[in-house]
Amino acid sequence: MSNVVWSIAGSDSGGGAGIQADLKAMQSFNVHACTAITALTAQNSLGVEAINAVSTEVIESQLLALEADMKASVIKIGMLANVQQIQMVAEHIERYKSHWDTPPQVVYDPVAIATSGDALTEEDTVDAIKTHLLPLVDVITPNTHETQILTGVYLIGPDAVKEAGQKLRSFGAKSVVIKGGHWDYPKGYCIDYCWHEDEEYWLGNEAINTPHSHGTGCSLSSVIAACLSKGYPLKDAFILGKAYINKGLKAAVRFGEGIGPVAHTAFPHQLEDYPQVIEAGSWLGDELDLMVLDEYNYTAGFAPIEEDLGLYAVVDTIEWLEQCLKNGVKTVQLRVKDAQSPTLEQDIEIAILLGKKFEGRVFINDHWALAIKHGAYGVHLGQEDLNVADLNAIQKAGLRLGLSTHGFYEMLRAHNYRPSYLAFGAIYPTTTKDMTGQIQGLEKLRLFVPLMNAHYPTVAIGGIDLSRAGEAAQTGVGSVAVVRAITEAASPEQAIIELKQAINEQ
Known part of the structure; x- marks a missing residue:
């Protein structure tokens, strides 16, 4: 343009x-x-x-x-x-x-x-x-x-x-x-x-x-x-x-x-x-007399995370979650989009247990009620979830809350809730989601990070692979999330090593 x-x-x-x-x-x-x-x-x-x-x-x-x-x-x-x-x-x-x-x-x-x-x-x-x-x-x-x-x-x-x-x-x-x-x-x-x-x-x-x-x-x-x-x-x-x-x-x-x-x-x-x-x-x-939805509950202030999240793997199966944790990825998100999956609750329960076994931070995407039920480390929600999730229950259960943001307005909206971390994306075009009109790019990431780094751990996500991880990390963002860079690699173990090196994670 x-x-x-x-x-x-x-x-x-x-x-x-x-x-x-x-x-x-x-x-x-x-x-x-x-x-x-x-x-x-x-x-x-x-x-x-x-x-x-x-x-x-x-x-x-x-x-x-x-x-x-x-x-x-x-x-x-x-x-x-x-x-x-x-x-x-x-x-x-x-x-x-x-x-x-x-x-x-x-x-x-x-x-x-x-x-x-x-x-x-x-x-x-x-x-x-x-x-x-x-x-x-x-x-x-x-x-x-x-x-x-x-x-x-x-x-x-x-x-x-x-x-x-x-x-x-x-x-x-x-x-x-x-x-x-x-x-x-x-x-x-x-x-x-x-x-x-x-x-x-x-x-x-x-x-x-x-x-x-x-x-x-x-x-x-x-x-x-x-x-x-x-x-x-x-x-x-x-x-x-x-x-x-x-x-x-x-x-x-x-x-x-x-x-x-x-x-x-x-x-x-x-x-x-x-x-x-x-x-x-x-x-x-x-x-301003703004109408409050019946299921909406405004809650702010969630359990803090005291360090950057490092390499952050987003996976859709228990097998991949376990493999990432075994190979030293300390932050993993289980993203099961099929809410009708017959093994959904079982998968979430196993994911939480694996996180405790490997001393990792396992976040459950979207399914906050099951995350609370089984004592998850944290949940990750999108902006649309803020209107329907029981934020008060998540807060009282002591779960960490990560929020997705796509631009400055959503970033400031997320800040209202004082979450545990903020994710910025999509940084690059991605095949895993339709992000039409929401590609942020490195230019915006360089502006997001200094605004929020002093207040929250920050995560860059969307279209990041080994060739892009380093330049994303150079913006000062505290964590780089990957969706396909590990699961589609010829050697997932080697991909994890190289991704950590690219973002200077010790």
Whole structure:
């Protein structure tokens, strides 16, 4: 996928928002940003003094030049100063989507009012936005005020936020991110909302107390655009954008006499900058009246594992589990996917006994009730299991809990439960599971590891064989899991020796 992103927006002469903020935010995520300027604003930290809209002819010349040589994977749209600009830009976007070999995604930040309170459009553009632009938008990112202008819904609570999101979708926007920086609900917290493909995502953190927030909206939508261009799912782009803004607000300073700009501080590498993934059953979830499923139980804090897990074998039979343990693999997972297998309970019981015999860490995949019944060392669950497993029972039984994660959002969701370890994957394409759209790659693994290594043992999994084990281990991940690298080897015993050497396990 091309990492070229366009920003169609206005220039902020004060350097805090608009095109200037877009360029800084996109550069922080290592994408190449191109620009088409829609307006030259005269503004500083005290306010907007003039808006000089660029003619549609000049905007079009910029778009034609970019299209001829530097097509974008994502186009971020900010301020459009008048109806004529909206109509012209919409015509071009419509053509890109219908004629380009790879249609671009469109992220629209409906800039209407600056942080200072000044209007940023020449006239009432709402009808033109709804009619011409929103049907072409993949992700719309309004703040609370812009949401109210576009939808007529006053955001007095979470139900109103959902209603406004539905209205924006009815206008044609495919996905919605409503920024909560001006919402203050619950009191003292900043809550953001995302709707994408029939799923709702809520993020929250304590509000960061600073007056210097100029350009936060532009910057967040630009990070989302940059992440989408790198192939990240929207839920990951959403949480990374939020973390980037949190980090920038903490470092923001004043440069003039008024409101300072959000700081641009590169990729957010510190866990404390990330928001909480809000789930039903949590305190913030209760504040937002999120529906709790009958079988769902929110539990956090599982038995710790005091060392890295090393070479981690994932096998589907007792025979392979025993062979791995006999040959010195200290961490093995029994993954029996057939829940109707007549020998399922027997296999789990034997696996647990073999783990004790060889002093290994044996995790049971999915079948947590049988793992508890027979006193397993630990269980491994996927994200989908968190809604149905009896987490309280697992915790009370003292079992270790490992959780699968596929990206930043799922990683932060797993962190809510304070598990015993986190597994990141799939790092490479694999034949054992359909991981379409969930391949993480080494680039993401290098970002996951420093975020979580201080808090949990970490595991890389998915498509890892002897030729890849070393480079995965070089990211600093504490364990490398293999599924076929042992069981399909000509000599499993030699494969174990070589895999341990590749990851520097003593």
